[in-house]
Amino acid sequence: MxxxxxxxxxxxxxxxxxxxxxxxxxxxxxxxxxxxxxxxxxxxxxxxxxxxxxxxxxxxxxxxxxxxxxxxxxxxxxxxxxxxxxxxxxxxxxxxxxxxxxxxxxxxxxxxxxxxxxxxxxxxxxxxxxxxxxxxxxxxxxxxxxxxxxxxxxxxxxxxxxxxxxxxxxxxxxxxxxxxxxxxxxxxxxxxxxxxxxxxxxxxxxxxxxxxxxxxxxxxxxxxxxxxxxxxLDTRDFVFVDVELGHGEGTTRVTERLSEHDLTDSVVVVSIDGEGDPVTPATIEDYAAERGALTTRITDHREQPDEPDVEVTFADPDDAVRDRLEELQLSPAARELDETIRASKVADSNLADTVQQRVAERIEGDRSGFGTPSETDGTVSGSDEPEATADPTTDETASKQTDGDDGQITMEDYL
Ligand SMILES: [Mn+2]
The missing domain is CATH 3.60.21.10 (Metallo-dependent phosphatases)
Incomplete structure (x- = not known):
């Protein structure tokens, strides 16, 4: 065995x-x-x-x-x-x-x-x-x-x-x-x-x-x-308190629910849903701290028109990055650069050169992988590219060599 x-x-x-x-x-x-x-x-x-x-x-x-x-x-x-x-x-x-x-x-x-x-x-x-x-x-x-x-x-x-x-x-x-x-x-x-x-x-x-x-x-x-x-494993206590607030209920209802638990040295995770009044997070945090909590995290899921509705469902930040990158529907060129910068095996000191080289290779090859060029800082240009000009229509050479764009490939093209 x-x-x-x-x-x-x-x-x-x-x-x-x-x-x-x-x-x-x-x-x-x-x-x-x-x-x-x-x-x-x-x-x-x-x-x-x-x-x-x-x-x-x-x-x-x-x-x-x-x-x-x-x-x-x-x-x-x-x-x-x-x-x-x-x-x-x-x-x-x-x-x-x-x-x-x-x-x-x-x-x-x-x-x-x-x-x-x-x-x-x-x-x-x-x-x-x-x-x-x-x-x-x-x-x-x-x-x-x-x-x-x-x-x-x-x-x-x-x-x-x-x-x-x-x-x-x-x-x-x-x-x-x-x-x-x-x-x-x-x-x-x-x-x-x-x-x-x-x-x-x-x-x-x-x-x-x-x-x-x-x-x-x-x-x-x-x-x-x-x-x-x-x-x-015997890990630190997490106290999960999911509160569904009814009409007219608010902070007091949340602290009542917290009082049902031993909060000593624990991470208190409060999730608020339902109707009810706005809650004051500081009051809830103070209540938990007085009862010995290490820290308190409060998430109010009720509709908050002033704030964007960001739902966090990932278990780990890299998953979130992955999901977000998928949503962005980046071009193959952009994904390749993302890999190069974020997840590849290129040494830090070689990164700038490698990115420049990959971009140059892309320019030599298929240009369709890029989005619409724009004029921003962070210009990366292939070594044989002409100096970029602000207005593509005034520079016929650049225009010809870059399929009508202004000859600049900027980092924004990948993001
Ligand atoms: Mn992990």
Whole structure:
């Protein structure tokens, strides 16, 4: 029997609500997972990405991670991990540092062997790089094979990449995909011809108020079959209070509802709906603070004609960016640049040159990918382009060379 802890979406360094206590909470959850791993003497801890909330964690976040990983290493339990979308740097990864120090293994196309289980990894893959991806998974003669990866996969709801595409293309038949990115734990199985378990372990702390359910991690037990079990974590209390205000009800009704709960050291999340009077958030916050709450978040869902109706439904900011980019229906050129700047592996110092080069290549090639040019700052022009002029109709040369536009390609064209 082989037992592997599957965790991920740890988001170390996330100073949620600008509270240092919350930053400490994310580290504390990671420590709990590792303490459980040591207490249960599991065979490995697999991390499915987003160990860090940001690609630039502070030194104390890195030191926190190191201290937890060192405890795991001292117990001779391997830490096998991949890189998620939140923490992905353009060149070397934090995980590479931990690997250099002997505290982690960065999973990839060659399997890490854990007591009869071959464990492979695939870092988060930006959308533009998914088609025709060469996985290169090497063969194994272990009894089981699993792939650890990060992203939103179909057949789960909100998936933007069908996990069955990976399974079909992979030269290795996986018994399970151990996933990160979706912060809600969920497990399903795709049947023949795949016969593969797909499982999200969920986040270990609440990275957004949408994450109401208990946080935890999974233990994957490999015998003849595979069994995926769930373990809860003791995280900071979140008190969710959903108030439906009736006619004539307001702030007092909200504080009455808060009085039904122990708010000590908790994050209080108040959601207001219905009719009723306007509420004063400061009064509600003060009430909760007097009863020991760490912080209070208030969302009033009632119609507020003066404010734009912005509905926040994402579990993590990158998802929101992704959704927004989809809404914008950017041209292929714009998406390529977005990937280059935001999610690619281009070194920071080379970024400006790379963007300029990609734009130049686009200008050489198909111009139809661009929108209407405009005259703004931030001009990026190909090296062979003529100097731009303010009025395209007065410069025949520029006009000819640029299909009637003014010869300037500006960043606004991509946004
Ligand atoms: Mn995440």
């Amino acid at each position: 082989t037992r592997i802890i599957h965790t991920g979406d740890t988001h170390l360094g996330y100073q949620q609500y600008h509270r240092p206590e919350r930053r400490a909470d994310f580290l504390d959850s990671f420590r709990q997972v590792v303490e459980d791993a040591i207490a249960r003497d599991v065979d490995a801890v697999v991390h499915a990405g987003d160990l860090f909330h940001d690609r630039r964690p502070t030194l104390s976040d890195v030191l926190g991670a190191l201290s937890v990983l060192r405890d795991l290493s001292d117990a001779d339990i391997p830490f096998l991990a991949i890189v998620g979308n939140h923490e992905s740097k353009r060149d070397a990864q934090w995980l590479d540092l931990f690997e250099t120090m002997g505290l982690a293994t960065r999973l990839g196309a060659s399997p890490a062997l854990v007591d009869g289980v071959a464990v492979y990894g695939l870092d988060f893959v930006p959308r533009s790089q998914r088609d025709g991806l060469d996985y290169g998974f090497e063969s194994n003669d272990a009894g089981h094979a699993v792939l650890v990866t990060h992203g939103l996969f179909e057949p789960f709801a909100h998936g933007d990449w069908d996990a069955r595409d990976i399974l079909t293309s992979s030269p290795v038949a996986f018994d399970a995909l151990l996933l990160g990115d979706d912060h809600e734990p969920k497990t399903t199985r795709v049947e023949k011809p795949y016969e593969t378990w797909l499982s999200y372990c969920g986040s270990t702390e609440r990275a957004s108020t949408a994450e109401r359910a208990e946080r935890g991690y999974n233990i994957v037990v490999f015998e003849e079959a595979i069994d995926i079990r769930r373990r809860g």
